[in-house]
Amino acid sequence: MTESAQAVREFKMPDVGEGLTEAEILKWYVQPGDTVTDGQVVCEVETAKAAVELPIPFDGTVRELRFAEGTTVDVGQVIISVATGGGGAPAPEPEAAPAEAPAAEAESAEPKGRQPVLVGYGVSESSTKRRARRSANEAPAEQAPAPEAPAPAPAPSAAAPVANGTPVSGAGRPLAKPPVRKLAKDLGVDLATVVPTGEGGVVTREDVHAAAAPQTPAEAAPAPAPQPQAAPAPQAAAPAPDARETRIPVKGVRKATAQAMVGSAFTAPHVTEFVTVDVTRTMKLVEKMKADKDLAGVRINPLLMVARALLVAIRRHPDVNAAWDEANQEIVRKHYVNLGIAAATPRGLIVPNIKDAQAKTLPELAAALGELVSTAREGRTSPADMQGGTVTITNVGVFGVDTGTPILNPGESAILAFGAVKWQPWVHKGKVKPRQVTTLALSFDHRLVDGELGSKVLADVAAVLEQPKRLLTWT
Secondary structure, three states: OOOOOOOEEEEEOOOOOOOOOEEEEEEEOOOOOOEEOOOOEEEEEEOOOOEEEEEOOOOEEEEEEOOOOOOEEEOOOEEEEEEOOOOOOOOOOHHHOOOHHHHHHHHHHHHHOOOEOOOOOOEOOOOOHHHHHHHHHHOOHHHOOOOOOOOOOOOHHHOOOEOOOOOOOOOOOOEEOHHHHHHHHHHOOOHHHEOOOOHHHEEOHHHHHHHOOOOOHHHHOOOOOOOOOOOOOOOOOOOOOOOOOOOOOOOHHHHHHHHHHHHHHOOOOEEEEEEEEEOHHHHHHHHHHHHOHHHOOOOOOHHHHHHHHHHHHHHHOHHHOEEEEOOOOEEEEOOOOOEEEOEEEOOEEEOOEEOOHHHOOHHHHHHHHHHHHHHHHOOOOOHHHHOOOOEEEEOHHHHOOOOOOOOOOOOOOEEEEEOOOEEEEEEEOOEEEEEEEEEEEEEEEOOOOOHHHHHHHHHHHHHHHHOOOHHHHOO
16 A cells, blocks of 8 residues: 555646747756655756746655656656655545545545646646645545546635736735745736735745636646656767768757747838938947946947937837737737847747836846846846737847848837948038947838837837937936
């Protein structure tokens, strides 16, 4: 009876909340035989857009790692099994303890009933032991003696209720511990929409897990246990010294970027316009602000000024900040600006965005921009930071490139390319003088942005960079 006395729980690859179906295991932090605790990070996986650390939601001893590092795993597949050491019937004679048999069966059946439901936290197969006992008490006692064939359907009380995006009734700030608040932020879950199940109305980790769960009917069908697949993932063979070609598997960020760019290029009719502008005054202003003691610690650079200029242009022409809803045949005008910044990282191109950028002061925008770029380069950008963008800036000038014809980030209306700032001969006040000049390129979705509107937006960005005092005079 040792096997039944030691419950084995399985941790499945979670749904990362971006509509993705797979992730690659980058690194295991545990090995078979290691002891793990609730919330401990057991591995790091790479989705199409971010590297995510996966904490395990229960205690126990690692029994098996189902996949090796470098393996791409489908969402819903078991990646690790853990012996929790307390799930079976304590005695071989069930009639000696009839009251305990239903609880034992519920605990052993519970892990098979829940599916992967959250970003970066794996399967929340039972919310708490208290809930498991409650669901067991609802079952008739005569159904207990069948441990080898537990009922797969969980009791209604075993799953935390979800508000489906609607704020939960009740006044005040939702009650939750700091780690739970951080988890909700990482998953893009609004705590106000989560139904709390903890004592005193406290939102628990399991509640956030349930709120992040995809609402699909497939939840009732557990993924079949994979065949023994712990062998190392097949890797591209090392090329011979005289090889003329090397084949590199397309996965992770590169795969997602390719799919997104193809989808965007062949869905949204792109138009790109260009303007070359004298930005000497803006560059002088940047140097003055860097020397200003009141702005000490604020990261001032030309990209910050371009971002502010684009926000001014959007405020003057709000129709450009929109999205095309193909399903409903509607243009959705956004009353907020989530400003995306294309960031080149060691893992590929990602586009995190600054939420509500239009409401930020210059120092706040500078701080958000600096944090966004540094987090992206470290590979720690969360999925929530890459969702909901409205317009994007790509700074190709850092590579010495004059400009380009950028492709829209899917779901956005426009993208501005900021080229290299170079000294060039320029007619200034009737004389040819060396001036600092750059070229801007604006690509936009011609379904919702006409040529006139796109031209006005680009002209306004250029005008602000040419005369930065317009940041104060234009409203």
